Amino acid sequence: MNRSLHPDFLKSAQEYDRAAALWKQRFDEIVRGLGQSWLWQTDWIETRSGNGTELRDGNPIFSAICPERRLGIRIVQLEPEADPLEFDFWMDFFAQGEAEEVKELVLSCVLSLETLNIATDLMRQWINDEELELERPSRLPLFTEVTVPQQGYYTYIPLHARRRGRLDALVA
Amino acid sequence: MSPGSSKAGKPKHRGRIQAQGGDTEKSVPWAQDAPPTESEMLEKCDLLEEQLTPPELRDREQPLADLRRHIRHLAAAGGGWAPIAKTFRKRGARAIRVDLEVIAGAICLPDPPQPEEPSP
Numbered sequence: 417m418n419r420s421l422h423p424d425f426l427k428s429a430q431e432y433d434r435a436a437a438l439w440k441q442r443f444d445e446i447v448r449g450l451g452q453s454w455l456w457q458t459d460w461i462e463t464r465s466g467n468g469t470e471l472r473d474g475n476p477i478f479s480a481i482c483p484e485r486r487l488g489i490r491i492v493q494l495e496p497e498a499d500p501l502e503f504d505f506w507m508d509f510f511a512q513g514e515a516e517e518v519k520e521l522v523l524s525c526v527l528s529l530e531t532l533n534i535a536t537d538l539m540r541q542w543i544n545d546e547e548l549e550l551e552r553p554s555r556l557p558l559f560t561e562v563t564v565p566q567q568g569y570y571t572y573i574p575l576h577a578r579r580r581g582r583l584d585a586l587v588a
Numbered sequence: 589m590s591p592g593s594s595k596a597g598k599p600k601h602r603g604r605i606q607a608q609g610g611d612t613e614k615s616v617p618w619a620q621d622a623p624p625t626e627s628e629m630l631e632k633c634d635l636l637e638e639q640l641t642p643p644e645l646r647d648r649e650q651p652l653a654d655l656r657r658h659i660r661h662l663a664a665a666g667g668g669w670a671p672i673a674k675t676f677r678k679r680g681a682r683a684i685r686v687d688l689e690v691i692a693g694a695i696c697l698p699d700p701p702q703p704e705e706p707s708p
Contacts, residue, residue: 436595453602462668462669462670462672463600465665465666465668466666466668466669466696467665467666468666469665469666473658475675486703490651490673490675492675492677494679497679502679504677504683510671510673510689510691511671511691514602516691517694530597562691
């Protein structure tokens with residue numbers, strides 16, 4: 417079942433806050449499990465305008481930083497369109513070359529149980545290893561990861577897409 | 589030390605907008621003592637567009653429109669303070685995006701109120 421979670425998050429402040437809380441809850445579980453709660457701060461990226469208004473645009477819906485390691489995570493949640501499993505991720509540098517430089521993992525996705533699980537796996541790798549091992553066997557029973565590296569940009573292909581033949585089109 | 593400069597001597601307001609994805613990596617940075625205004629930020633979008641090839645520009649038409657819309661919205665809502673990191677993507681096209689980074693200081697702050705003229 418590929419149902420989006422909180423699909424009206426851009427239309428309802430309550431739904432938005434619930435979606436944001438879900439991401440934070442999942443992140444908190446990860447850092448707690450890795451014994452790194454004390455190293456990380458959430459709400460790294462400013463999400464309010466100058467007059468104090470919460471923008472609630474999902475861009476980002478969640479962010480976190482480890483100041484000691486100059487490592488960050490930023491999640492951009494997208495409004496559901498045709499594909500409820502729309503999910504992309506990449507590594508980037510915020511403030512590259514500056515004193516404020518942060519090596520960040522950026523996730524951009526529609527929110528569903530499946531994408532939440534993919535995001536969880538990637539965040540755990542990022543927090544633990546500061547890199548993503550993209551060809552390891554998946555711990556997620558529903559998915560296998562196949563990577564199409566493109567200058568540092570990787571796409572996570574879910575198992576159902578492979579069955580539908582999308583994989584060949586993406587690799588070509 | 590000039591007003592608005594940080595203690596380390598760096599300009600107080602720094603950031604950049606970037607077009608990334610595929611083979612594209614082009615940017616328009618700023619580092620200045622006064623926060624860039626709404627019109628200055630929109631001009632930077634124009635400068636970024638001028639750097640793009642026609643295919644790059646076609647690919648980023650929607651992300652650039654979304655960035656401009658965000659700048660106007662931010663200006664109407666009192667501006668924005670660092671750290672800001674926003675990604676505007678072309679959905680359905682992997683990696684094609686335009687990013688806004690405000691590293692230090694602010695953008696699009698309201699103009700300060702003009703002092704009243706003393707009555708004669």
